[in-house]
Amino acid sequence: MSLRAKINLIIFQTLVFSLLFALFGRLLYLQVLENGKYKDAAISIQSRDIVTPAVRGAITDINGTPMVVDLPGLVVSIDRSKLDKLPDKGSSVLAKTAALFSLEYADIYQRTRLCGELPKDNRAGCWNGTRYQPIPLVGDASQDLALKVMENSDQYPGVEVQSVPIRSYPSLEGENTAHVLGYVGSVTDEDLNNPDINYYRNEVVGKTGLEVKYNEYLRGIPGVRTVLVNRKEVVTKESKNIKAVAGNNLITNIDSKLQAGVEKALEGAIKRARASGYKGDSGAAVVLEIKTGRVLAMASYPSYDPTIWQKGLTVKQAEDLFSEAKGVPALSRPLQGLFAPASTFKSVSVLAAANAGYSLDAKYNCPATVEIGNRTFNNFDSVAAGRLSLDVGIAISCDSLWYQIAYDEWVRDGGLKPKSNTNDYFFDAAKAFGVGKTTGIDLPSELSGRLPNRQWKQNWYDQNKDFYCNYKQRAKKSDLTPYLIEIARENCLDGNKVRAGDAVNFSIGQGDTLVTPLRLAEIYAAIANNGTYYRPQVARAIVDVDGKVIKEFKPEVSDTVKAAQSTWDFLHRALRMVVTRGTGAGAFSGFPVAISGKTGTAQVFGKNPNGSAKDDTSWFASYGPTENPQYSVVMMVSQGGFGASASGVGVKDIYATLFGVTGNKIDPTKAVFPNGVPTTIAKVDLKKAASEVDLTGIKVGGVKLK
């Protein structure tokens, strides 16, 4: 062998051993150093979690009667792994299924495609899961149709009927309660990214109302079955099986019988308003227990059928929920409807006057009009009532006496050149009563209302100065009337100032002041309580499936309004007088339980979609019985006309339900709480709800129900 050949052989030999060494090094890197990373990657390739949602907890009324409960619903779903094995990839089965359930073939074809199978621009409705998960098509199949599929399973390969727990609303007392209960829906990506709760993609979560507020208790823990699959997604082995844990039940303070009565009374008030020629577009009613803040009933009109969410919301239904023409049924008006409180606010003004040193026992002049600056402020109906005591002024709802007090106080505070230490008795009294603040009710999306004090004025001016100071360029052509141009000029000049007109309007609950019906109910509960505020609470307790109390929601004092006892006594007297001989007398004529309250008829500026001027907001805020106040009841009818006629009678109807009144007679056995509002936590009785749904004869997964 030549030297060169020898050297070449050695080089070659070195090369071969180096290659082996390189492989060994790489092996060490992959299997020893990076093992953890690849192990995780392999597990995510091989294993699949099949999630069984837990039975969601029920929501019951104060007596344990279910208002929402998970009941087995018949869900028709498609098994893609079976469909794909058919010669035509399942198109004939899908067509047959579509025909049976009166669905569009194109629609269910789209819904049974995995999102990755469709072009990027056409993925609407696609299945956001995997091939081996059942893809639900019909959420609440009728027994007849479901049985057709089950009995002819050979004709419907890959079509499965499953009993899945779905939200059901037994409505045992005929109540709706849709806004309070809220609804559930599929988890969103935001939920899935929540670091605190490990959500699974096929779970439902609360979206609004109690369902979202107490979601963590109601949800339970989903069961997870982990299986190993092969490359064709065929299950080869089960590696883990954790059973689902049912959610806890929520007992509320709502009494479903009272709730049904309140809903009926509200609807009656709206119908009455419409019959009197008012628009009566919407309304709200609230019943609070005065000494605890418990929300015993809360209604919003118009409402909607809560089952639509479970049946699968159609595009039309979704549009209707937020349609202006349908009165925006999605809005929960007791806590989201903002209206000027009008004369119901005079109770607040009484506190302001008392604090400012006005005698509550003196007589005041109630003229037909009051001239302030160059503007004339009219008494309600422009009628002069002469000199009268303040309680009578409240009872007949005199406005003009408040104009004078408010104007005098405004001047005393410096008028358009406010002093550095203004007294602001009216603003401060409103603030003390919580105007412009949320009540803290245990429901989501509560609005705070508006307290138009000096600070608010300044903020408003800072935001709108530019518009009003350039009004002729910025405004719509149709808004360039001499009157509006003059207002704009004034707003530009001193829009940041509380003007005399603002102060005067504020004293009678008009102008920029806005409250929710719930806030007003709280104000009247506080008046009955001599100033003690309780946080309004819908939830009473969380109990587990065995009835054990997990959490009890005890009454919470949230605020106190400070006033002399003589002021409270005056208010109690005056508010009673409203009902005995004032504006509320007609509505409560002959009513056998003593009620105290105040009417309100708020002017609304602005126009309806059809161009007509908006009708007045009708209010009645009250508490009763007068001597030993138990309940605070408030009703509001938007565009309902006079407070007494629409809402006053509506509130009387609610008290009739509460106390079991028929005509002029009290039948204590018919009262909602014959023994007072229950102080103990009720037992949940879900059987009441189950009897409403007949599942006899339905076989699901080889097991016959019942």
Added chain:
Amino acid sequence: MSQSIRYRRASRIDFRNFDNLLNFAVVGLLLIGTLLVYAGTREWFRSYDLDPEYYLKRHILNILIGSLLAYGTTLVDYRLLRAYTPIIWLASVIGLVIVLIPGFGSKINGARAWISLPGGFQLQPAELAKIAIIIGIAMIMADREHANQDPTDLDVLKALAIAAVPVLLIVAQPDLGTVLIISAAILAMIGASGAPSRWVIGLLILAVIGVFAAVQTGAVSQYQIARLQSFVDPSADPQATGYQLRQSRITIGSGGILGKGLFNGPQTNGRFVPEQQTDFIFTVAGEELGFIGCSLILGLYLLFFIRAFAICRRSSDLFGRLVCIGVIAWFSFQAFENIGMTMGLMPMTGVPLPFLSYGGSSMFANLIGVGLLQNVHSRGR
């Protein structure tokens, strides 16, 4: 030819004439390979209600046939093989032509490399061509040894010409992996033959230019380029080639030090790596036998090459030495390319892992290669 040549015909297998450490390495690899082929196919076939031992049986049959061929190879003195060389060469060239004719050759994974035979059997003439080229080049390069002369430029040209015909036919399939292995063997043999160094350096440069030109001019199909691209960025094409490489790496990496145990690999049993009984058999070892098992396999290869080099050094003539060099280059580059591919060190090429992968033609060729080494061993001293 020298008079000292002893013509020997053994009537029965006499292991004293063999390098038994080399045999030990081969038998060890064959045994592990048999288990891996079984592990890689049993669950898959069972899930289709097919015979889980289907591949196992055929693999054992391949080993038995291959062993007979290897034994046959040891019977004839390698120096007499020169006489058969033109026949083997011609047979492989004819085979390589046939695979290119549509209707005869079957296209698998983008390459026309197989001749379909009745009964589901397939032949891969490129495997036979490896042997033909190794013996052919050894014959030409060793021609002047008896005159104590190093091979001349003309000899190198002759050798290259012999190799060129089958190599070009394999390029046409296209089977770039096999071309690279054969090129490595040619280079190693010319280098070890004592031929002028300029040839070794020149051929190396040529190889680099060749690969570059092939990609640039489109002589390499889109399919080949896709494989190369997915080597550079495995996530580029997650469902096809890149998928395979990613899955392969994950499968090996997930095995850890001890592995999941034979027959217990979820990746293997789920068949997430395609072709896991053939080109990707090393992933089965990686997952189920772990670092320890894979090191054992590499150790057996190391033993095999150590013995093969020993045979090479002890060979009494250049012809035997060059045959050994050719066989070593073939096995080592093929093993490196295959295992390197499964671990993401090398781009994806469809070459089987010597002694471990399932596949008749390559098993026969591998064992004939072992037969050649033993032949040189038994007659080399």
